[in-house]
Amino acid sequence: MTDLRTSLRRVADAVEPLPVADDLWHRAQAARRRGQVLAAAAVLAIIASVTWSAVLLGTDDREARTASQEVPGGAIPSRIEDPGDLPATDDLAVGRASVAFVNRDGDPVVLTATDGVPHRLALPDWDRSRRALALTPDGTALAYQRTRGEDTVLVRVDLGSGRERVLFSQPGDSLTYDSLAWSSDGTRLSWSASTFGDVPAVGVVEPLLSRSRIVALPYTPTNAVVAPDGTLAISAANGALRLDSRQGGSTRIETQRSAVVAGFSPDGRYVALATGPASASYTLDVRRRVVVEHPFPEGTLGESVVRPVGWLDDRLQLLVVQALDGSGAELVVTTPEVDDTSTWRRSVGSVGGPGVANSLSVAVDLVPDLDGTSSQQLTHDFGEPVAVGQRDISWMIGLGVAAAIALGMALRWLWRRLLG
Amino acid sequence: MTDRSGFDQFVRARGPALARTAYLLTGDHHLAEDLVQAALAKAAQHWERIETSPEAYVRRTMYHQNISWWRRRRFTETALGSYDEPVAAADPSLRLTLEQALRRLTPRQRTVLVLRYFEDLTEVQTAAELGISSGAVKSMGRQALRRLRDLAPELADLVGADA
Numbered sequence: 001m002t003d004l005r006t007s008l009r010r011v012a013d014a015v016e017p018l019p020v021a022d023d024l025w026h027r028a029q030a031a032r033r034r035g036q037v038l039a040a041a042a043v044l045a046i047i048a049s050v051t052w053s054a055v056l057l058g059t060d061d062r063e064a065r066t067a068s069q070e071v072p073g074g075a076i077p078s079r080i081e082d083p084g085d086l087p088a089t090d091d092l093a094v095g096r097a098s099v100a101f102v103n104r105d106g107d108p109v110v111l112t113a114t115d116g117v118p119h120r121l122a123l124p125d126w127d128r129s130r131r132a133l134a135l136t137p138d139g140t141a142l143a144y145q146r147t148r149g150e151d152t153v154l155v156r157v158d159l160g161s162g163r164e165r166v167l168f169s170q171p172g173d174s175l176t177y178d179s180l181a182w183s184s185d186g187t188r189l190s191w192s193a194s195t196f197g198d199v200p201a202v203g204v205v206e207p208l209l210s211r212s213r214i215v216a217l218p219y220t221p222t223n224a225v226v227a228p229d230g231t232l233a234i235s236a237a238n239g240a241l242r243l244d245s246r247q248g249g250s251t252r253i254e255t256q257r258s259a260v261v262a263g264f265s266p267d268g269r270y271v272a273l274a275t276g277p278a279s280a281s282y283t284l285d286v287r288r289r290v291v292v293e294h295p296f297p298e299g300t301l302g303e304s305v306v307r308p309v310g311w312l313d314d315r316l317q318l319l320v321v322q323a324l325d326g327s328g329a330e331l332v333v334t335t336p337e338v339d340d341t342s343t344w345r346r347s348v349g350s351v352g353g354p355g356v357a358n359s360l361s362v363a364v365d366l367v368p369d370l371d372g373t374s375s376q377q378l379t380h381d382f383g384e385p386v387a388v389g390q391r392d393i394s395w396m397i398g399l400g401v402a403a404a405i406a407l408g409m410a411l412r413w414l415w416r417r418l419l420g
Numbered sequence: 421m422t423d424r425s426g427f428d429q430f431v432r433a434r435g436p437a438l439a440r441t442a443y444l445l446t447g448d449h450h451l452a453e454d455l456v457q458a459a460l461a462k463a464a465q466h467w468e469r470i471e472t473s474p475e476a477y478v479r480r481t482m483y484h485q486n487i488s489w490w491r492r493r494r495f496t497e498t499a500l501g502s503y504d505e506p507v508a509a510a511d512p513s514l515r516l517t518l519e520q521a522l523r524r525l526t527p528r529q530r531t532v533l534v535l536r537y538f539e540d541l542t543e544v545q546t547a548a549e550l551g552i553s554s555g556a557v558k559s560m561g562r563q564a565l566r567r568l569r570d571l572a573p574e575l576a577d578l579v580g581a582d583a
Binding site: 004005007008009011012013015016017018019020021024025027028029031032035 | 424427428431435436439440441442443444449452453456457460461462463464465466518519522533534537538540565
């Protein structure tokens with residue numbers, strides 16, 4: 001009997017030579033190349049995702065969100081919308097703002113000018129029942145009212161430094177400022193109050209000179225605006241308009257249409273008017289003491305509510321126009337009336353929701369000078385709004401995709417290894 | 421000598437020997453063919469790295485590949501218990517030859533026997549090839565020989581001589 005070793009050799013020797021595929025080498029080399037390509041792709045994916053993560057984690061969300069969308073000097077967003085739920089920030093040094101408005105919850109929101117990022121500001125003693133606020137035409141400061149103990153105080157917040165400065169303080173919490181408006185040069189702040197003690201009143205504050213002027217009224221004002229020279233324009237609840245010069249002269253102007261004063265032109269010649277449903281915008285010509293109109297071009301907007309939000313220069317005003325057909329609010333640039341050099345340009349930007357439109361305050365200095373072409377962009381599309389404090393998940397999605405690819409490749413490698 | 425010609429030369433020279441080992445490892449001509457092809461394909465992929473000693477690489481690949489395939493197939497294989505019953509010697513048609521008995525070992529046991537008694541490796545060398553301990557090699561070898569004796573009592577002398 002032979003031993004196991006010899007028997008195994010005998011069995012093995014009986015085996016006929018096994019065929020080897022002619023293309024084995026080529027198939028193996030092709031598989032090798034595929035493996036190399038996949039390995040290189042995996043390495044690149046990992047390097048890219050690690051680099052991307054490092055860059056994103058090394059910067060805050062705001063910088064990440066706006067790295068490719070910042071506009072040097074700032075711009076008005078082409079879409080002005082309530083961003084919804086936002087964590088409030090008590091760091092008021094958010095930087096120059098392009099717009100400010102009161103959101104659906106009654107809180108102040110500004111969009112920063114260079115990146116369009118919304119910030120819900122935790123203004124000290126902000127009272128949701130007293131919603132007046134006004135952004136300076138250059139977007140560097142915000143005026144609002146707050147109640148400090150028994151005093152109602154007008155405050156100017158420098159959005160660059162976050163510092164506050166009290167502009168005007170009036171004892172008694174019965175005072176409520178109904179409206180606030182900066183002059184076109186930002187040197188004066190006008191206000192109106194339906195109850196100032198026992199009577200309605202309007203007033204002007206000059207922060208640089210630390211001066212203020214109060215005008216008691218025998219009627220209830222709806223708004224008051226101030227010209228760079230100090231002239232006040234006041235609209236009354238009964239629809240009347242009044243001009244009140246610094247020298248004390250007061251002029252009543254009769255109008256055919258109920259209107260609310262919305263802002264003096266820089267040269268003081270015009271006062272833009274907010275009006276109810278109409279197919280035109282209306283402006284008070286101070287010199288002629290008449291209200292002029294600029295009808296909407298035929299085939300454009302129908303009956304709409306018009307609310308001027310500032311002047312681009314002595315003749316161009318920026319309007320928020322809310323069509324009654326529910327098509328939404330939009331920004332329109334126009335001149336007071338139609339003539340050989342008049343302008344009417346719609347869809348400069350969109351404004352989301354009546355709440356935003358009714359409280360909107362715009363840094364009109366950020367609108368570029370018109371070059372006469374219809375293709376000129378007067379606002380900037382900053383993309384989908386992502387607020388500070390909200391998580392920007394785009395990098396997470398990217399990492400997730402990279403991880404999924406890596407996992408897939410690992411599973412493929414494991415599968416191939418198990419299957420030989 | 422180019423990579424391709426070197427590989428072809430290796431296959432021609434060592435193919436038959438590899439086929440013999442593969443057959444003993446698998447106990448099946450088709451599986452042996454697949455095993456050799458798979459091991460050679462891997463060798464071709466890494467030829468630049470292994471061309472100085474390709475046979476060692478190919479053999480080691482075959483050992484591991486065979487066990488790996490078995491792991492994948494083990495759930496579909498018949499339970500070992502049924503193999504352990506000795507075949508009645510009274511029926512000559514059911515008598516197990518060594519070849520048939522080898523097929524009834526697990527791939528690990530078969531691989532240990534092949535390395536120890538066909539490739540003439542020591543227990544230490546076998547353990548190194550398979551990446552297991554010498555004790556495991558010794559234990560598996562003992563189990564394999566015992567099973568051969570159980571499966572085919574008429575091979576007791578043959579197996580016992582080496583056990």
